Amino acid sequence: MVPKEVLQKIKQIDIKSKYLANEVFSGEYESAFRGHGMEFEEVREYHPGDDIRSIDWNVTARTGNPHIKIFREERELSVVFLVDSSASLNFGTRKRFKQEVAAEVAAILAYAAIKSSDKVGLITFTDQVEKYIPPKKGTGHVWRVIKEILSFEPEKKGTNLEGALEFLVKVLPRRAVCFVISDFLSHDFKKGLGIAARRHDMIALMLSDPAEENLPRLGWMNFQDAENGETRWIDTRSKNFQKVFQNKRSERMNELMQNFQSLGMDVCCIETDKEYVNPLLKLFRLREKKL
Numbered sequence: 001m002v003p004k005e006v007l008q009k010i011k012q013i014d015i016k017s018k019y020l021a022n023e024v025f026s027g028e029y030e031s032a033f034r035g036h037g038m039e040f041e042e043v044r045e046y047h048p049g050d051d052i053r054s055i056d057w058n059v060t061a062r063t064g065n066p067h068i069k070i071f072r073e074e075r076e077l078s079v080v081f082l083v084d085s086s087a088s089l090n091f092g093t094r095k096r097f098k099q100e101v102a103a104e105v106a107a108i109l110a111y112a113a114i115k116s117s118d119k120v121g122l123i124t125f126t127d128q129v130e131k132y133i134p135p136k137k138g139t140g141h142v143w144r145v146i147k148e149i150l151s152f153e154p155e156k157k158g159t160n161l162e163g164a165l166e167f168l169v170k171v172l173p174r175r176a177v178c179f180v181i182s183d184f185l186s187h188d189f190k191k192g193l194g195i196a197a198r199r200h201d202m203i204a205l206m207l208s209d210p211a212e213e214n215l216p217r218l219g220w221m222n223f224q225d226a227e228n229g230e231t232r233w234i235d236t237r238s239k240n241f242q243k244v245f246q247n248k249r250s251e252r253m254n255e256l257m258q259n260f261q262s263l264g265m266d267v268c269c270i271e272t273d274k275e276y277v278n279p280l281l282k283l284f285r286l287r288e289k290k291l
Helices: 004-024 028-032 057-063 098-115 139-151 161-171 190-199 239-262 277-290
Strands: 038-045 067-073 078-084 119-125 129-136 177-182 201-208 220-224 231-235 266-271
Touching (some): 028 098, 078 098, 078 161, 098 139, 098 177, 098 277, 129 139, 161 177
Parallel strands (some): 078 177, 177 201, 201 266
C-alpha cells in the first residue's frame, strides 16, 4: 500500500507534469529527440524545389521522367530513466528533496515521450539495481513510473552508477534515449558511461542543492554521510575548511563535465531551490540546433 501523503504527492506531480508536457514542452520534445533512422515510403515524380540528391535514377531511366525517393522518419523511441535512489537523494535544504525533483523531471519527460508515441522505461539504482520496468507506452505506465520513483523503498543506501550502466547495456540491446538522473556522488563510472554512450543517446540530469555548493557558516556541526553512516564534526566557519570544500567541489564538477563532454553527452544541471522548466527547455533547444 502507498501511504496517503505519498499518493497525494504523486497526484500533484501527475497533474503538473501533464500540464507542462502538453503546454510548455509541446513540440520541443519531438524537435530535440528524433527517430534513429529513415524508412523508405514511396517514389514519386520530381517537383521543382525537391532535393536532387533524392532522385531515384533507376525509376527515372525506366520512365523517362525524373522521380525521387520519399523517406519518413522512424519516430518511435525507447526512453529510459536511470534514477538514483541512494540515500544522498533524500536531501534538500530549501523547497524540495532531490528525490522529489527527480520524480517531477522524470514525469514531465515521460509524458512528453508518450505524447510522441514513444516508450518509457525505468531503472532505479543504489549500489545495486533495485528496480527495472521495461519500456512501454501509455499514461497508466507513466503513472506507475512516477509512483515507483516516489514510493519505492530501496534495499541499499550507497551508489554504484557503474553497475546500473552495465545493467542498462545488457537489458537494452537496441539504441535508446537514456536520462541519468542523479547527483553523481559516485566514483569510477567513466568506463561504464563510455560503453553506454557508444550504444545509447545518454543525457545527464545533474541534481544539486544550494547547501552542497555553499556550505552555511554555522560553526561546529556534526555531519553524517547518508550512505555509509559515518559522522564527523566540522567547524563550518573555518576559512581553511571552506576553501578546501569549494576547491573539492570545483574539482569534482570540472571532472564530471570533462567526462560528459568527452563522450559527447548533453548535460542539464537542476537545483532543488529553482524551477527546472528553463534548464530543460535550454537542453531541448541546444539538442535541436545540433540535430
